[in-house]
Every structure is written in C-alpha cells, then in structure tokens.
Amino acid sequence: MKNVTIILLFITQAFSVKSQSVPDSVTQLNSNEFRNYMAIRQLVDSFAYYADRTNAQRQAALFVENGTLEIYRSEPDTSKPVFVLKGRKQLEEVFNGLKKYDMTFHLNGQNSIKFGDDTTGTVQCLAHHIFFEDGKRTLQTEAIRYYDTYTRQNNLWLFVKRKLVIYWEDKRLSTP
Template identity: 50%
Template structure:
C-alpha cells in the first residue's frame, strides 16, 4: 500500500522547511552569524551532542538568538567551510513540524603551517514552528556521528 499523496499546502510547507535548512548551511558558509540566528525563534534552543541524545548529555546548550549568534560566529576561526546537506525528512502538523537532516560539514584551516581539513558527519534533529507565515527553527539537536581530521594539500 502506498502512502497518501501530500496535499499542495503540505508540499509547500516541506519545501519551505527545506529552504530554511539549506539557508542555515549557506549562511554558515558565508559567516553570517546574525543571519543564521534570525532563522530561529527568539527563544530557540540548540543542543550539541557527541553521540546519540538518548545515551549522552549535550556537550553544549545554547538558548536564544544572542547565544546562537555568538556561537555561530566561531566559524570565523576557519579559513573556509562547506556544508553539504543530504537527506531531509520532515513531518508537518499544522504550524509545527519535526525533521531530521544529514550534513557533511567541511572545515579548512592552517595549523602550525599545515593546511588541515576536518569533515564532520552531522545529523540535525529539528523542531520547526510557523510564525507570521514563516518557518523557523524552534529547537535543533546537532548530533555528531563521526569526525575525520587530516592534513590537506592545496
């Protein structure tokens, strides 16, 4: 049995949420910390995990746009970043939604004269809310599945 065909408004909501997810990555790579923070509700929460949330405590918790903007600004420590978003599942329920997005986050910098590349395999587990006709992140759980750090050549 196939799943029911989504209604046009559900498709539009899912596309808008995917645009939000992709805007987050784009703004991260452009070092626009304020722009990233503006994608979140005023009282948003971001929890960072090094492993599964049901088996570990967050290593960092950020609350509100000011804390988020400050944390997002730390990407300026890298010479370049590139975030590749992969599969994204979203379930919409009225003005709320949940979803999970896979991301490979590439970070490049020079350390002690050596160009270094770090690739992080990340899963974002998100709660979204529609406010004023726009979708925002209300809560984001960033789960690091693995990290690969190595010397890199130009």
C-alpha cells in the same frame, strides 16, 4: 551492441514511471504540505548557507527568539548534550566562531519532515572546515545529523530547536 542493450534496459528500469525515486512521505503530501516541506527545506539550506558565509546574525535569525541548539556526541535519547545554546544572542555569538576557519562547506543530504502538532524533521549534513594548523592546511570533516523542531511565525518557518549530533570527525592534511 549487447552492452548498449543492457545499458538501455538498466536506464529504462532505473527511470521507469513505476520507480519510487521520491520517498513515499513526499508523494503523499497535499499541495499545502508540499509548499511547507519546500519552505522548511529552504530554512535548512539557509542555515548551511549562512554558516558558510559566516553570517552569524542571519543564521541566528533562522531560530525563534528563544530558540535552542543542543550539541551531542551520540544519539540524544541515550546521552546528554555537551553544549546547549539558548536564544538568538547566544546562538549568534557561537556561530561567529566559524570565522576561525579559512573556509567552510556544509552539504545537506537526506531530509525528512513530519507534520503534526509539532512539526519535526531530520537532516544529514557533511561539514567541511579548512584551516591552518602548525602552518599546514588542514581539513576537518564532520558527519552531522540534526533533529529539528520547526514552527511557523508570520508566514516564515523557523527553528524552535536543533539537536546537532556529531557522528564522526576526520582531520587530515589538505592539499589544494
């Protein structure tokens, strides 16, 4: 009975009305900002979805016509990009490279958005890639953080720029 009481006390505290389960930045948004927040979150999730479906054309269409993707191995403010893609055509060509994997799975995590003259956001993602190397099933996992700039065109939110930072990679044999 004592264990049940402790568990109930924990649950009550964890889900109390006073708890801050939603970041303060979201709770302070007005209804229009919240709708925009959700639309941008959908944009971010669509990027991962189309990557996993290897639909490079739809993935590239999430950028403005001259959108940019920069790839880094460390924080952008202390390093230079190792690769820069500009424009939907070039983005689509590179996104088609995901077809070399037998399977991909991108899981988006924390997301923050700052509205202003330039709407910006940060997104964390774990990318999983399964492929065969020397006849052995291999899993490569990457911890990624995106630093994004967004714009709204024709009532749609699009990426202007994504700075993709690969924090770490892990490659190992995988058993189904």
